[in-house]
Amino acid sequence: MKYAYPAVFSQGRGGVGVFFPDFDGCISQGANFLQAFHYAREGLSLHIYGLLEDGEKLPAPSRLESIKLSENEALTLIEVDLEDFTPDWSRHE
Numbered sequence: 001m002k003y004a005y006p007a008v009f010s011q012g013r014g015g016v017g018v019f020f021p022d023f024d025g026c027i028s029q030g031a032n033f034l035q036a037f038h039y040a041r042e043g044l045s046l047h048i049y050g051l052l053e054d055g056e057k058l059p060a061p062s063r064l065e066s067i068k069l070s071e072n073e074a075l076t077l078i079e080v081d082l083e084d085f086t087p088d089w090s091r092h093e
Contacts, residue, residue: 001081001082001083002079002080002081002082002083003044003048003058003061003079003080003081003082004061004077004078004079004080005020005022005023005044005061005062005077005078006020006021006022006061006062006064006067006075006076006077006078007019007020007040007044007075007076007077007078008020008021008067008069008073008074008075009033009036009037009040009073009074009075009076010070010072010073010074011072012072014029015029015030015031015032015035015036016029016030016031016032016033016035016036017029017036018030018036018037018039018040018043020040020044020047020078021062021067022059022060022061022062023044023047023059025047026043026044026047027043028040028042028043037076037078040078041078041080044078044080045080045082045085045087046087048080048082049082049085049087052082061077064077
């Protein structure tokens with residue numbers, strides 16, 4: 001199943017941080033935008049997978065127009081497909 005949620009990217013001195021307004025605690029970062037985007041997709045996949053495994057209901061995605069951004073922030077949708085997703089827990093130990 002495919003899911004798409006807004007992600008906020010923030011450029012900082014140490015790289016690019018990412019958070020998902022619809023999921024408390026679902027954050028990621030990377031050295032640059034491409035790496036941050038890759039890690040954000042992985043983090044969102046793991047977060048959604050865990051919620052569904054626990055029987056939780058997913059929130060409706062926020063409307064992009066409703067998300068307020070600060071000066072160094074950018075907004076995009078990140079889509080994940082859990083159809084063939086298998087978490088690789090060994091990378092997160």
